[in-house]
Amino acid sequence: MTAPSFDFATAHRLVFGAGRATELPSLIDGWGSRALVFTGTRPERHEQLLGALPVPFEVVTVGGEPTVEMARDAVRTGRTSGADVVIAIGGGSAVDLGKAVAALLGNGGDPLDFLEVIGRGLPITAPSVPYIAVPTTAGTGSEVSANAVLASPEHRRKASLRSPFMLPRVALVDPLLTLGCPPAVTASSGLDALTQCLEPFVCPQATPLTDGFAAEGLRRAGQSLRTAFRDGSDVPARTDMALASLLGGLSLANAKLGAVHGFAGVIGGIVDAAHGAVCAALLAPVVEVNVRALGERDAGSHALVRYAQAARLLTSRSEATIGDGVEWLRETVRSLGIPGLATLGVRREDLEDIIENARTASSMRGNPITLTDTELREVLATSFG
Ligand SMILES: [Zn+2]
Secondary structure (H helix, E strand, O other): OOOOOOOOOOOOEEEEOOOHHHHHHHHHOOOOOOEEEEEOOOHHHHHHHHHOOOOOEEEEEOOOOOEHHHHHHHHHHHHHHOOOEEEEEEOHHHHHHHHHHHHHHHHOOOHHHHOOOOOOOOOOOOOOOOEEEEEOOOOOOHHHOOEEEEEEOOOOEEEEEEOHHHOOOEEEEOHHHHOOOOHHHHHHHHHHHHHHHHHHHHOOOOOHHHHHHHHHHHHHHHHHHHHHHHOOOOHHHHHHHHHHHHHHHHHHHHOOOOHHHHHHHHHHHHOOOOHHHHHHHHHHHHHHHHHHHHHHHOOOOHHHHHHHHHHHHHHOOOOOOHHHHHHHHHHHHHHOOOOOOOOOOOOHHHHHHHHHHHOOOHHHHHOOOOOOHHHHHHHHHHHHO
């Protein structure tokens, strides 16, 4: 192991705790004169919070994963109304779109000027307008990451706007806001959170800080994901999952992800399925193939030690092996009702294109070992049905 040397960046302020969403009005007091608020499709769920805001505001509802066009429309709304503060109260889609729009309001220009891969990739040079992210699902950790993912249906790709300027000014995480999440959303977002703790934990870019966060996230997700799915009103389980999501966000934003997200980013551009469900379908197959590949080509890799630790953290059993961990993942994904990639909309004729694009996806560079095309194909085949 080399001597630690790392950067760590996050939201300017993290506010976490049951019931703390009520602090939203005082947190943004003095930030500006007019807000643009992003919510899911039912803003009336947040009537009380919105009614207490200290500034006038427009609401943009976000149905489905955000697209380039949705960002353009919202920027237009924000510019027309003179919005100088952005608030997102919602799942990963609302939080990502709010983050993208806060950056565009601060920088001017079109999303395609700054988007990686499919756009011009120009650097974002000015701060976002002040932005507060209030997640209502426990999954993406987007409230503490410096990028926003937008889909471009015309390119059949998803890509990121990315800049340290995009880190929210405040991440306000209140587990009580997740109590209303239906089981299917709890399942897909919770398995995304778990994956976002596991991939940074085994990636070569892990740091002593991300290790601590990721391990704690794995322990809490292992302890509470199934409970939160079975009984959505269980506040301690919801609190564990809100923390796992936050810890995953802190980890991925300061280390890297891996093959699950390398594939999921590409697949998300071609099918309209929940990101977390796509990750969940890939999770056990990726771990299994990674562990075998490491055993064959890099048996001394620290990632194998990490996979064994992760197995113990997830199962809460001190004697658990990597195989037990894989079995726990497979059984959890199954019991949470996540189907294979075929049911999520992936067609057999898309598989070779997916491999072609996933090979160069930025998350793939965080995978603990470079997988061969045969191994990538095997992951997709095992995740498919
Ligand atoms: Zn994810």
